[in-house]
Amino acid sequence: xxxxxxxxxxxxxxxxxxxxxxxxxxxxxxxxxxxxxxxxxxxxxxxxxxxxxxxxxxxxxxxxxxxxxxxxxxxxxxxxxxxxxxxxxxxxxxxxxxxxxxxxxxxxxxxxxxxxxxxxxxxxxxxxxxxxxxxxxxxxxxxxxxxxxxxxxxxxxxxxxxxxxxxxxxxxxxxxxxxxxxxxxxxxxxxxxxxxxxxxxxxxxxxxxxxxxxxxxxxxxxxxxxxxxxxxxxxxxxxxxxxxxxxxxxxxxxxxxxxxxxxxxxxxxxxxxxxxxxxxxxxxxxxxxxxxxxxxxxxxxxxxxxxxx
Amino acid sequence: xxxxxxxxxxxxxxxxxxxxxxxxxxxxxxxxxxxxxxxxxxxxxxxxxxxxxxxxxxxxxxxxxxxxxxxxxxxxxxxxxxxxxxxxxxxxxxxxxxxxxxxxxxxxxxxxxxxxxxxxxxxxxxxxxxxxxxxxxxxxxxxxxxxxxxxxxxxxxxxxxxxxxxxxxxxxxxxxxxxxxxxxxxxxxxxxxxxxxxxxxxxxxxxxxxxxxxxxxxxxxxxxxxxxxxxxxxxxxxxxxxxxxxxxxxxxxxxxxxxxxxxxxxxxxxxxxxxxxxxxxxxxxxxxxxxxxxxxxxxxxxxxxxxxxxxxxxxxxxxxxxxxxxxxxxxxxxxxxxxxxxxxxxxxxxxxxxxxxxxxxxxxxxxxxxxxxxxxxxxxxxxxxxxxxxxxxxxxxxxxxxxxxxxxxxxxxxxxxxxxxxxxxxxxxxxxxxxxxxxxxxxxxxxxxxxxxxxxxxxxxxxxxxxxxxxxxxxxxxxxxxxxxxxxxxxxxxxxxxxxxxxxxxxxxxxxxxxxxxxxxxxxxxxxxxxxxxxxxxxxxxxx
Numbered sequence: 001x002x003x004x005x006x007x008x009x010x011x012x013x014x015x016x017x018x019x020x021x022x023x024x025x026x027x028x029x030x031x032x033x034x035x036x037x038x039x040x041x042x043x044x045x046x047x048x049x050x051x052x053x054x055x056x057x058x059x060x061x062x063x064x065x066x067x068x069x070x071x072x073x074x075x076x077x078x079x080x081x082x083x084x085x086x087x088x089x090x091x092x093x094x095x096x097x098x099x100x101x102x103x104x105x106x107x108x109x110x111x112x113x114x115x116x117x118x119x120x121x122x123x124x125x126x127x128x129x130x131x132x133x134x135x136x137x138x139x140x141x142x143x144x145x146x147x148x149x150x151x152x153x154x155x156x157x158x159x160x161x162x163x164x165x166x167x168x169x170x171x172x173x174x175x176x177x178x179x180x181x182x183x184x185x186x187x188x189x190x191x192x193x194x195x196x197x198x199x200x201x202x203x204x205x206x207x208x209x210x211x212x213x214x215x216x217x218x219x220x221x222x223x224x225x226x227x228x229x230x231x232x233x234x235x236x237x238x239x240x241x242x243x244x245x246x247x248x249x250x251x252x253x254x255x256x257x258x259x260x261x262x263x264x265x266x267x268x269x270x271x272x273x274x275x276x277x278x279x280x281x282x283x284x285x286x287x288x289x290x291x292x293x294x295x296x297x298x299x300x301x302x303x304x305x306x307x308x309x
Numbered sequence: 310x311x312x313x314x315x316x317x318x319x320x321x322x323x324x325x326x327x328x329x330x331x332x333x334x335x336x337x338x339x340x341x342x343x344x345x346x347x348x349x350x351x352x353x354x355x356x357x358x359x360x361x362x363x364x365x366x367x368x369x370x371x372x373x374x375x376x377x378x379x380x381x382x383x384x385x386x387x388x389x390x391x392x393x394x395x396x397x398x399x400x401x402x403x404x405x406x407x408x409x410x411x412x413x414x415x416x417x418x419x420x421x422x423x424x425x426x427x428x429x430x431x432x433x434x435x436x437x438x439x440x441x442x443x444x445x446x447x448x449x450x451x452x453x454x455x456x457x458x459x460x461x462x463x464x465x466x467x468x469x470x471x472x473x474x475x476x477x478x479x480x481x482x483x484x485x486x487x488x489x490x491x492x493x494x495x496x497x498x499x500x501x502x503x504x505x506x507x508x509x510x511x512x513x514x515x516x517x518x519x520x521x522x523x524x525x526x527x528x529x530x531x532x533x534x535x536x537x538x539x540x541x542x543x544x545x546x547x548x549x550x551x552x553x554x555x556x557x558x559x560x561x562x563x564x565x566x567x568x569x570x571x572x573x574x575x576x577x578x579x580x581x582x583x584x585x586x587x588x589x590x591x592x593x594x595x596x597x598x599x600x601x602x603x604x605x606x607x608x609x610x611x612x613x614x615x616x617x618x619x620x621x622x623x624x625x626x627x628x629x630x631x632x633x634x635x636x637x638x639x640x641x642x643x644x645x646x647x648x649x650x651x652x653x654x655x656x657x658x659x660x661x662x663x664x665x666x667x668x669x670x671x672x673x674x675x676x677x678x679x680x681x682x683x684x685x686x687x688x689x690x691x692x693x694x695x696x697x698x699x700x701x702x703x704x705x706x707x708x709x710x711x712x713x714x715x716x717x718x719x720x721x722x723x724x725x726x727x728x729x730x731x732x733x734x735x736x737x738x739x740x741x742x743x744x745x746x747x748x749x750x751x752x753x754x755x756x757x758x759x760x761x762x763x764x765x766x767x768x769x770x771x772x773x774x775x776x777x778x779x780x781x782x783x784x785x786x787x788x789x790x791x792x793x794x795x796x797x798x799x800x801x802x803x804x805x806x807x808x809x810x811x812x813x814x815x816x817x818x819x820x821x822x823x824x825x826x827x828x829x830x831x832x833x834x835x836x837x838x839x840x841x842x843x844x845x846x847x848x849x850x851x852x853x
Binding site for chain 2: 052153158253272
């Protein structure tokens with residue numbers, strides 16, 4: 001187990017270097033010049049542009065730039081933004097708390113409600129409850145996130161006045177409820193569908209019959225045997241989903257005015273802030289890699305037949 | 310049946326939790342915004358908040374609150390009035406003696422002196438400080454030495470030779486050429502004075518800028534917001550009528566609009582394009598739609614053979630007359646643009662040189678005359694014309710299609726005009742700067758200061774910084790030079806208007822429309838209006 005984890009951690013290094021390299025090159029290949037953009041519609045100041053390029057090392061060969069960036073990264077230096085001249089670490093640090101809160105909330109909703117609905121539907125397969133859940137989940141899957149977002153904002157927020165329609169304070173849990181629900185809706189439906197089919201499949205498995213024959217109560221058989229075994233595909237999905245929640249919230253963050261990672265990447269891309277984009281993406285890559293490792297380790301917890309050496 | 314009951318209770322429990330959380334969140338909808346504080350929408354400033362490093366409205370909004378320079382533009386008339394200046398005197402329109410009023414202090418308690426100005430201007434002008442609005446100091450003698458124009462050149466001086474401190478309250482400015490209206494440019498934020506703290510602890514200053522204006526910054530969280538309160542020792546006449554301002558960053562102006570309607574926000578200064586049709590209904594007289602110092606034009610590539618000479622001139626005038634400006638501004642822009650009748654902007658006012666009738670027939674829709682002129686010139690070069698612009702921002706695509714439609718209808722030819730979209734702004738500007746255009750292309754101008762000079766010289770003077778069409782006219786240049794050297798302001802403006810008439814004759818660019826600024830405000834506040842730069846006049850706003 002320990003060796004397995006160590007090996008996986010070592011594997012992360014080339015993956016990390018490779019992916020940052022690709023992103024770095026992609027940012028470089030994008031048309032548009034962030035320095036020129038500082039002057040907007042106005043005539044740029046050529047002497048100053050040249051001086052800034054020199055200072056930021058943008059005149060160096062692209063590979064040299066990447067090498068310098070990587071060296072900086074090793075020392076915890078993510079570079080500086082061109083426009084605001086702020087440290088990228090500081091910028092990410094500002095956006096992270098809101099994103100983390102939103103992710104935790106959305107993720108909890110997905111896990112609890114998604115698995116709950118899937119379990120009920122699976123246990124009552126073919127009956128009215130199952131059909132009702134099928135209907136709701138299909139509806140959620142087919143609605144784009146911005147439709148859900150605006151619906152939540154308009155009805156509970158503006159019309160009925162239950163909750164403030166736009167997040168006032170990105171670090172207030174109550175304010176984040178609507179966006180978290182909007183963000184969770186789609187994945188929640190997927191998780192419910194996945195759980196349901198897995199439960200239906202495993203309900204007739206041999207081990208369930210054995211469990212019943214042993215005299216276990218139905219609750220215990222469902223909780224300890226059926227649910228646990230059925231969660232393997234769901235956990236795989238949840239692992240990938242966690243990464244998506246962290247960066248894919250661009251639309252939701254925009255609708256509810258949350259100053260999180262998604263918006264940060266979006267605006268950085270628009271402004272060709274290479275260092276910010278690569279910085280955020282590197283961070284997300286690490287999140288993905290760690291989550292993938294945790295998911296793999298969870299398999300062994302869920303299914304005792306799986307062992308790592 | 311027991312297990313089912315338990316599962317249901319789990320789900321019910323989750324739902325209850327969600328509702329409980331909702332109830333907690335719903336309680337204090339109007340968080341922040343204490344007594345008498347104006348809550349306003351804001352966007353992240355694009356540059357650090359240094360006076361000479363701000364060329365956009367979001368940073369400008371803050372600078373306007375925390376700084377007062379020598380002059381201030383009257384929000385109503387746009388005229389430059391003395392703020393900190395006691396007098397600015399000159400005999401030859403080139404050497405100016407500036408005397409500042411006594412009794413002004415920065416918010417850190419230090420006095421504002423002549424040195425505060427000279428140091429700030431030297432900082433703003435120097436190439437090493439990488440200030441995007443450096444060009445404001447280009448009129449001052451010695452600018453070329455501290456800010457060379459050629460790439461790779463090093464500055465040969467540390468300070469502007471045209472600035473000299475006489476005593477605590479007086480300094481002298483020498484311009485490189487006569488410029489009669491120069492004192493009127495001094496209302497722009499780039500000319501603000503800076504306290505010693507700016508130079509001694511730059512990082513600390515940027516984290517919480519300190520100025521000499523009516524408001525002081527209490528807290529500043531980048532990308533989140535800023536709170537400002539009244540500066541008790543403010544020495545100017547325009548003391549705030551509210552207790553302070555809370556600026557909140559919105560990444561999407563639709564969201565700000567939603568928050569305004571929900572009562573969580575008091576002032577938004579940019580109504581989203583999608584809401585313009587509803588804004589009047591939603592907000593009634595709390596919707597503001599007034600001229601901003603922006604004009605949109607279509608320029609011609611005068612470096613291209615097809616657009617030159619007398620025939621080119623007729624073509625350009627013909628195309629101008631083929632555009633139905635009235636229809637486009639009302640249908641596409643919901644009257645947030647008004648058809649242009651000259652090359653300036655309504656914010657200048659009649660005294661400042663604005664004259665809606667100056668362009669006359671040439672800027673009026675007359676499809677028959679347009680067709681005649683274009684036919685006389687032998688038809689469009691190559692049989693058709695394109696309009697080129699980036700299409701990644703604004704509603705450029707829509708109005709360009711509409712302009713082309715209008716041209717096609719006038720010429721009774723289906724593909725006479727087509728739109729040539731460029732994906733990104735940066736790409737578009739590169740092509741314009743590289744003189745790669747062969748048809749009309751979008752140009753717009755946002756004024757630096759409300760002066761007629763600023764709408765003409767940087768755009769149409771030979772080799773001027775934003776002369777994208779490559780226009781060059783000896784007559785126009787002469788008139789501009791003469792106007793700049795004239796001592797009497799009225800005469801200078803008349804001469805600028807003469808220069809503008811040369812443009813109407815030559816039509817290097819077609820004036821399309823004047824752009825308006827839009828804003829909306831809540832029932833909680835009153836006396837909201839926009840200044841000529843489309844920034845709300847925060848000091849005037851009353852709460853409650």
